[in-house]
Amino acid sequence: MTRSAIFVGCAALPEGDGDEAAVLPALADLGFTVSWAAWDSAADFASADIVVLRAAWDYPERREEFLSWCEDVPGLSNPAAVVRWNTDKAYLGELLDAGVPAVPVEIVPPGEKPRWPKKPFVVKPSVGAGGRGAARFSSAGADAEQHLRALHDEGRTGLVQPYQSSVDTQGEIAVTYFGGVYSHAFTKFAPLESSMDTSGLYREERLAAAVPAPEVRAVAEDALDAACGLLGILRAELLYARVDLVRGDDGRPLVLELELTEPSLGFRHADAGAPLRFASAVRQQLA
Template identity: 70%
Template sequence: MSRTAILASCAKMPEGDGDDQAVPAALDDLGFTVRWAPWDDRDVDFADADVVVLRATWDYPDRRAEFLDWCESVPALYNPAAVARWNTDKSYLVELQNAGLLVVPTTLVEPGEQIQWPRASFVVKPSVGVGSRGAARFGADAAGAGEHLRTLHADGRTALVQPYQSSVDTQGEISLTYFGGIYSHAFTKAAMLGSDVDPSGLYLAERMSAAVPAPEVRALAEDAMDTACSLLGILRAELLYARADIVRGEDGHPLLLELELVEPTLGFRHADAGAPLRFASAVRQQLA
């Protein structure tokens, strides 16, 4: 029996960034008819598809309310709308932090609020955003930080303030990818705080390579998955995909930087050939 699968994208990148190139064929092998479509394309009946997978919906930060309304309208959305609502605002990091998870220390600064800046290098970024857009690093003197915060607040954005983890300069961050709650593969990403913007204008370009996570890194990623699912009231198997981004703290211990559950690049280009097959199998699992 043939099933229809739509990979949801955005108008500026209707077929994503190329990382998912092998996914349609893997789904086709399992009986899916696959197409890409921007999430806001009114000519596409997303509700009629057997499965709609959030893949490259990277223009939602400026239209989050509209995007979440659309998510609610799609019955067979993966990951589901409730997950999208929780995970598209990085304030979820504070929830994970309060639950005892080892997270890069995160402080929320709502519009109109002030903050006493950290005494060491730190990062300020919007709580709703993708691809490091709007993220900026500041030194211990905090020069320019106030202006950046005012700019974010002027747009009605809540800001996140986090101490900068210097290990990113030498080790980057490591991303662990899960399908159906089960570990698949990992890859490293170099620091992206800069001006190397993708031609689409949607995100900063990333430099990636395959990686094997250390045991303590993988353990933290597993803890992040379990904690998030507990907060969401779901089983890990109910997440079609997840990506845990982890850095080393100043003491060398791993810290969660982000847990991406909505539209992350999943690193297929830096994984073994079986990764797209595992992903396709996880799609079938969601429908079982």
Template identity: 70%
Template sequence: MSPTAVLVSCAELPSGDGDDDAVVPALAALGFSVSWAPWDSSFDFSSADAVILRATWDYDSRRAEFLDWCESVPSLFNAASVVRWNTDKSYLVELLDAGLAVVPTSLASPDSPARFPSSEFVVKPSVGAGSRGAARFAAGADASAHVAALHAEGHTALIQPYQSSVDSEGELALVYFGGVYSHAFAKGAMLGSTMDPSGLYLTEQLDKAEPPSDAVALAEDVLDAASALLGILRAELLYARVDLVRGADGKPLLLELELTEPSLGFRQTDPAAATRFASAVRQQLA
């Protein structure tokens, strides 16, 4: 009997946003029976050999329910414990404390005061997807009202100095399958972008990219540190996307580590990337 793989989405994007279109035939070519299903549907996820989070982009408004669902799925990738850690961006502070080169990050909960950088800065919810709730502020601005609005919605506010290199260089996303580097792609600035018709994410300008050696070195360090914090091997991560920007000194900084449901840039890289992903799924099941 063929192994079954379910690519998990949400009601607004039942078959994803198109980025994973090449994954379906790649998995089928390696012997999988493949289907899509929204995470909150009546689908019997316990019957699948591999349940792969791909476009669950409505989880941020229902995170507790989503995490409960993740815990109920026997063969979830990435694992529920990874999802719980990674869907709250306070993990950035943990990686910063571990000595990684991370964009300076502070948290403001409802019972703690917000401290704003003296330079231009960004405020966003610590639990969020698709850049919803993110806002950019000028140097010296008082973002207390935005922080209060995030608190009123039940969020902790995450505050970071804005990295001006995003305006000229954008971000660099390095993609790993089974802990092994696959490819990279470039992302243009998202703040100020338009919202997709689904209302779940901002549109991005994406292009293929070749990562420089210092970016690869940082991405490797980030994956090692995150795996240590999670108590797992890197190979246990079916997929990972490491998003980097250049700091004022020109050195790479971690902006986000995406281990839950990131776009993986299949449309911005070589066709063999989908096969590498499918092979990593087989490796996980083995």
């Protein structure tokens, strides 16, 4: 049986950034034909058996339009309800409330002022991707206030988080799951001072294959379980998930972000079996 899949990009990257190159033949081996289309294009998404969000990285500037599109697409992975919850980083507060070890976060809507941390911190929009709109500050002052004010002037809610210095030496570790099952991990070095990619959608990163320490993987599992509990779904209902973690000042792993919408999955830095596992997970979503 031949089935069709559409991988979803955006106008600037209608065929993604190349990370999924090895996935296409793996899906073809299972009888899938795969095409790419920008989410806001005239493609016939309803005709596909499954529509997979991959590089829709321009959604922050058009979130409500993007969410409306998601809700109109049958066979979307991950589902629209997951996307709505996950595209606002206020979910980090819900994970903290659920007992997940995560980087502390203060959500600052327009018109409100934060309690500035005593140590270096990051200010970023609650709806954002690729590091756009994020900045690090060594202390409270006019620069941080101006940055937050600029977000508020655009009608955007801000997030304030203490900066984790381990990012400078160890980077982040991204733990990846397909169909709720662990697949692989990779490290990411993406300093906030690094330049933007030529697409203008994300900061340039250095990635490398990694094996997560047991305590890192345990926190990632807890985060995924908690998210599914909050969403009222099974882990198997998520085609993909990526948990980004950093080490806190005491060395313990902390969730920095939980990516359920359109994360890069690091296939170029994974073992040869990762594309096969992803293809199998795609098929499982249609079972």
